Amino acid sequence: GENVEQHPSTLSVQEGDSAVIKCTYSDSASNYFPWYKQELGKRPQLIIDIRSNVGEKKDQRIAVTLNKTAKHFSLHITETQPEDSAVYFCAATPNTGNQFYFGTGTSLTVIP
Amino acid sequence: SAVISQKPSRDICQRGTSLTIQCQVDSQVTMMFWYRQQPGQSLTLIATANQGSEATYESGFVIDKFPISRPNLTFSTLTVSNMSPEDSSIYLCSVGDREDKAFFGQGTRLTVV
Numbered sequence: 050g051e052n053v054e055q056h057p058s059t060l061s062v063q064e065g066d067s068a069v070i071k072c073t074y075s076d077s078a079s080n081y082f083p084w085y086k087q088e089l090g091k092r093p094q095l096i097i098d099i100r101s102n103v104g105e106k107k108d109q110r111i112a113v114t115l116n117k118t119a120k121h122f123s124l125h126i127t128e129t130q131p132e133d134s135a136v137y138f139c140a141a142t143p144n145t146g147n148q149f150y151f152g153t154g155t156s157l158t159v160i161p
Numbered sequence: 162s163a164v165i166s167q168k169p170s171r172d173i174c175q176r177g178t179s180l181t182i183q184c185q186v187d188s189q190v191t192m193m194f195w196y197r198q199q200p201g202q203s204l205t206l207i208a209t210a211n212q213g214s215e216a217t218y219e220s221g222f223v224i225d226k227f228p229i230s231r232p233n234l235t236f237s238t239l240t241v242s243n244m245s246p247e248d249s250s251i252y253l254c255s256v257g258d259r260e261d262k263a264f265f266g267q268g269t270r271l272t273v274v
Contacts, residue, residue: 083262091267092253151203152203
């Protein structure tokens with residue numbers, strides 16, 4: 050089955066700096082890659098996603114890049130704010146069935 | 162996005178007992194899933210809840226331990242059977258939409274004592 054690896058496991062940045070989280074996947078059939086943000090005690094919330102036919106997608110301060118050849122994708126957060134502090138999970142799905150395989154998570158702390 | 166209601170939100174259970182978690186969606190959805198999130202860990206897919214047929218379980222999860230029902234397109238239950246402290250975790254249901262996006266219930270925080 051699919052195996053998703055995520056790095057780093059923890060990340061601290063100063064407010065206003067950028068944060069980058071990287072994921073790799075193993076199944077070349079995976080074609081959809083969402084990113085979720087999970088605040089303490091809350092459910093995961095979808096923040097951005099990308100499909101295999103696109104190399105980059107941006108939504109305000111958040112962007113995701115995908116390299117299908119290398120089987121890796123990254124989340125980029127610019128101008129970080131304290132409210133960006135949370136655990137971020139990448140995921141991949143090898144088909145259109147919506148069952149996701151998640152990375153191990155990155156705990157992001159934005160220091161005011 | 163679909164509105165997903167999951168209950169109970171939390172429970173403390175004695176070992177050896179079973180707990181059934183309910184997931185209700187405000188619209189008909191084809192795909193429903195159950196995940197487990199152990200403390201401080203990632204989400205692990207338990208099974209896909211199939212309407213009208215048996216659930217499809219991921220490696221490491223079996224029907225006897227995690228029986229699942231899916232009587233219609235808006236509802237599913239997950240039972241955690243014969244619980245032990247190792248089953249202490251957050252259990253989340255998830256639904257998918259036609260654009261492959263997945264949304265989660267608020268989770269059930271289970272503590273087994």
